[in-house]
Amino acid sequence: MKPAPFAYLRPATLEEALAxxxxxxxxxxxxxxxxxxxxxxxxxAAPSTLVDINxxxxxSHVAVSDDGVRIGALxxxxxxxxxxxxxxxxxxxxxxLSHVAHATIRNRGTTVGSLVHADAAAxxxxxxxxxxxxxxxxxxxxxxxxxxxxxxxxxxESTLAQDEIAVEACFPALAPGAGVAFxxxxxxxxxxxxxxxxxxxETDGGEVTRARVGFVSVSDVPVVVDVTDSLxxxxxxxxxxxxPADDIHATAAYRAHLVKVLTPRVLADAVHHARDxxxx
Amino acid sequence: MSAPTPxxxxxxxxxxxxxxxxxxxxxxxxLSDALRHDCGLTGTHVGCEHGVCGACTVLVDGRPVRxxxxxxxxxxxxxxxxxEGLTEADGSLSPVQQAFSDCHGLQCGFCTPGFLxxxxxxxxxxxxxxEDEAREMVAGNLxxxxxxxxxVKSVLRAAEIQAEAGQERS
Numbered sequence: 075m076k077p078a079p080f081a082y083l084r085p086a087t088l089e090e091a092l093a094x095x096x097x098x099x100x101x102x103x104x105x106x107x108x109x110x111x112x113x114x115x116x117x118x119a120a121p122s123t124l125v126d127i128n129x130x131x132x133x134s135h136v137a138v139s140d141d142g143v144r145i146g147a148l149x150x151x152x153x154x155x156x157x158x159x160x161x162x163x164x165x166x167x168x169x170x171l172s173h174v175a176h177a178t179i180r181n182r183g184t185t186v187g188s189l190v191h192a193d194a195a196a197x198x199x200x201x202x203x204x205x206x207x208x209x210x211x212x213x214x215x216x217x218x219x220x221x222x223x224x225x226x227x228x229x230x231e232s233t234l235a236q237d238e239i240a241v242e243a244c245f246p247a248l249a250p251g252a253g254v255a256f257x258x259x260x261x262x263x264x265x266x267x268x269x270x271x272x273x274x275x276e277t278d279g280g281e282v283t284r285a286r287v288g289f290v291s292v293s294d295v296p297v298v299v300d301v302t303d304s305l306x307x308x309x310x311x312x313x314x315x316x317x318p319a320d321d322i323h324a325t326a327a328y329r330a331h332l333v334k335v336l337t338p339r340v341l342a343d344a345v346h347h348a349r350d351x352x353x354x
Numbered sequence: 355m356s357a358p359t360p361x362x363x364x365x366x367x368x369x370x371x372x373x374x375x376x377x378x379x380x381x382x383x384x385l386s387d388a389l390r391h392d393c394g395l396t397g398t399h400v401g402c403e404h405g406v407c408g409a410c411t412v413l414v415d416g417r418p419v420r421x422x423x424x425x426x427x428x429x430x431x432x433x434x435x436x437x438e439g440l441t442e443a444d445g446s447l448s449p450v451q452q453a454f455s456d457c458h459g460l461q462c463g464f465c466t467p468g469f470l471x472x473x474x475x476x477x478x479x480x481x482x483x484x485e486d487e488a489r490e491m492v493a494g495n496l497x498x499x500x501x502x503x504x505x506v507k508s509v510l511r512a513a514e515i516q517a518e519a520g521q522e523r524s
Contacts, residue, residue, distance in 0.1 A: 082381030111423045112404035176494025181417040
């Protein structure tokens, strides 16, 4: 099981990388490679050229500001997870990242790469959607910001153009009065989730004013459901918008069952989280 | 019929276990294959070749990484440690290797190089793991012989050996 031949470029600047990508229809960007390299080895992907961005400068940052956490294209999951400041500014990052594969994969895989790989079975695309974050992309044509709601086009398909490189992701800070929570069920910790659920609630006094829930592995694209008006039965509201499917890991019925169990549980955790933050 | 165009080869300088290996490889050469075939370091084992089994785990700049999920051409700027590089300078077993021997942490031995590298880095980060943390440390590696119990014991034993060695030195 070996990749098919491809041409390889290891540019030293972003400008060179963008020029290389613009000139090559079948080119692909290589960052951490934890999803791309297996696809190459299994020959599910056979790009004509790989543009390896690992030598580019200034893209490894995990920058924390009042607005949130900005993550560069070469920041590995492990580096984001290790940032205490990032976890304070947006606690859902660390909650979800600890479930992203195993430590060995997190050491090489990049958070931004995982976002634009757009796997609905992956944690971080859903987290970006739930937090209403965005991804900055660059090409020879210029830069633009893609809001998370417009980033995911289909299974393993983002809305990046062929000549664009995702250079940075922005995860907004958790606002005062808001709370988040994350839980997933997998056969072993670090495996793909059978179902993963995250919740984001906003509260005013004791009252929940907005509640949204995001799901991993129960649809083709990362799905976030607003359950503000159905807090008495949020799971049913969510299931109306989800498409749990059968695969070798779980039946559709079992996935639907997990949605029913996890949705209220994770929502309750998020409400507790909002209250606990207020106390401290 | 014209001959197919020969595949382009890249000159890659790999830093492995403190030595430099100049290899001449196609871009698609996986780091795991480069280590075994081009550097002759066959201690790194190749199991699934798609990042699931962990047998090919090596340390890249001190952190465990699947060598089957890296291209050799992409490893130029990194310091790589394979299982061959874990042994002490005098040739004796490292604490993790000694613990595997003490606790019968292996049977067929195929997965062992990946466990040894992952645990060596894991104990660097957390020198005194609980049993749960020891399990978490090896969660990304598959073993089809042992049932993992003796591997978890080996992690805890390796932590003890390291602590004892540290006390003797101080």
